[in-house]
Amino acid sequence: MSREPSWDLYRTFNAVLAEGSLSGAARALGLTQPSIARHIDALEEAVGAPLFLRTARGLSPTDAALELRPFAELMASTSAALLRTAEGRTGEVDGTVRISASEVVGIIHLPAILTRLRQRYPLLAIELSLSNAVDDLLKRQADIAIRMVRPEQQALLARRVGAFPVGLHAHKDYLARRGTPRSMDDLRHHDIIGYDAETPAVRAFAQRHPGLDRAMFALRVDSNIAHLTAIKAGFGIGICQTIIADADPDLVRVLPDAFHEDLETCVVMHEDLGANTRCRAVFDALVAELTALVRGRQG
Amino acid sequence: MSREPSWDLYRTFNAVLAEGSLSGAARALGLTQPSIARHIDALEEAVGAPLFLRTARGLSPTDAALELRPFAELMASTSAALLRTAEGRTGEVDGTVRISASEVVGIIHLPAILTRLRQRYPLLAIELSLSNAVDDLLKRQADIAIRMVRPEQQALLARRVGAFPVGLHAHKDYLARRGTPRSMDDLRHHDIIGYDAETPAVRAFAQRHPGLDRAMFALRVDSNIAHLTAIKAGFGIGICQTIIADADPDLVRVLPDAFHEDLETCVVMHEDLGANTRCRAVFDALVAELTALVRGRQG
DNA sequence: CATATGCTATACGGAAATATATGAGCCGCG
C-alpha cells in the first residue's frame, strides 16, 4: 500500500462537497482551482475510487464520496475543536466555548445566563448551536451540551440540574373564545398544536399520552419555539415549559393534573475538556444557573 | 486570525507524542528530523503555545500538548477509518474490517466464527482490538463492536444476540482437594479469583453480589482470560461463562443457584457504515453466529 | 578523560506543490 495521503486532502474533499465545485472550494479555502483539482485527483488515487463526476457545472459526488463524507466531516469538526481548545490558554477564562442546546433552552433560558457569564468573563466568546441532535459532543461539534436525556456514554462528564416541568398551555383569549377543557377528552374539540415529524422522541411521547395523537393536531410543526409563539398568538392549546408560561401573564395552564411531564436536564461535557479552564468555568456556571432556574420554579 | 494550519501537522504532533523525539517521529513517518521540527514549530505558532520542552534526550510534552492530544488522536483514528472504508469498494466483500470485543469473546468465541467468515469471504481481512473500553466506535477505532452493555447512543446500529450466562466455576481437582462449597458463606474458606481495579463495572458487580468482596480475593487480576486459566489450573473458584466451562470436562460449576449472571450482548456498528457491503456482511454474520452460540447453549 | 551515540538546531540546494495565465466547454440571457 502506498503511503497515507496528506490529511489536507480531506479538508479539500469537504470543501468540494460543501461548495459543489472545484473553484468554489478554492475560494472557500483560499487556494486556487488547479490546486483543488490536484488534491481531489490525489485523494481519488489514494482511495482507489472516483469521488466526483466532473461536469461543466461543477462536481457531483459519487456514492463512494458520500460514504466517506462523515469521516471527513468528523476530522473537520475535530480540528476545529482542537483549535478552540488551544485558544486562549492564559489561565484566564478567555477564548471560545461552543454550546449545543435545544432551541427552547437556547432562545428562552440561555440569553440571560450568557449575559451574566459574559459580564463575569469579558474575554469569553460563545458559540451557540441550537438543535435537537444529541451527538454533537462526540462529533466534537460542541464543547458543552445541554441535554434532555441522560447520556449513558462514558467519557462524558454529566451533571443533572433538575427537571423542567412541562404542561399544556393556551392564551387567555383563546380560552375565553373556546372555553377551558375539563378533561383530556375535551381536547378533541380544541385546536391542538402538535408535532410534525415522526421522530423516535415524538413516538415515545405519543405512547406516554395516548390522548394526544397526530390526527387531532390542528397545527403540526417541529420547532418548540413555533409552538410557543403559536400558543401566545392564541392559535390553540400546546405544550410548553411552565417556567416560560408563568412569565407571561396572558398564558394559562390547561389540565395541569391530567397532563404533566418533567424534562430531566443535564449539562454535559467531554471529559477531555475537564481540565480546560474556560470550558470548566462555563460548565460550572451553566450548572449553577440552570439549577437555580429549576429550583426557583419549585420554590 | 491566521489561516488554519495544515492538518498534516496534527499527524506529526501525534508521532512526536508517541515517539518522544523529533528523530523518532521522523523515522515513524518516513520523513526527516528537520521536517518534523518545522512541523512542530508551525503547530506551536498556530496554537500560540509551546507544545514541547526540547531537551537533548528528546521532547517532553507540555500541559497544552497533553490537552490537545485526544483531538489529534481522534483525527488519526478517523483518517484510518476513512481509508478502511474506502478500501475494496468492489461490491464484493473484501477489504478490512476492524472489530472491537472483550478479551473473552475475542479469544474464546470469535476464532471459530472468524474462521467460517474468512472461508466464506476469502478476500476479507479482519483486525481485532481486544479491550473492555466501550467507546471504540465513537472514536472510530473500530468498525464493529461486540458489547456487553446496551448502547444508548443514537447513530449506532445495535442488535441483541442474547445473553451469555456466567457462573462460578472450579477445576475438579481443586474441588477434590478443598471440597465443594454449599453456600455463598462457604466461599470465605475458599480461594477466590477476583478483580483488581476498582472500575465502575466492578463496583456495580460488587454491589450485586455482596457475598463477594475484594478482601476475600486470593488472586486479583483484571483479565478475564487470566481468570479462566487460573480456574483451569486449579487455583481456586472464579467466574467465567458457562458456555466456556461446559466445553471443558474438568471444570465444574459451583453454586449454580446462588450465583448467576447474564451478560446481555449486542453487536454494534456505526450507522454510517450500514451501507458498506463488507461491514454489513460481517455485522450480519456476527449477529447470526453469536445468536446461534447463545441459543445452542440454552437448547 | 576520551569516545560513541543519542538528540536538536541550522544552512542550503532541489523537488514538489502552489499560483498565474490561458484555453475550451456549457448555460442563460438579451
Next chain:
DNA sequence: CGCGGCTCATATATTTCCGTATAGCATATG
C-alpha cells in the same frame, strides 16, 4: 445568434517545503 459568466483542464512561473549535510550539546561507556 452572440455575449458574459460560470465551469474544468492544461501549461508555465514561482513559492514553499522537504531532504541532505553539518554543527552543537548532553549522556552513557570505557
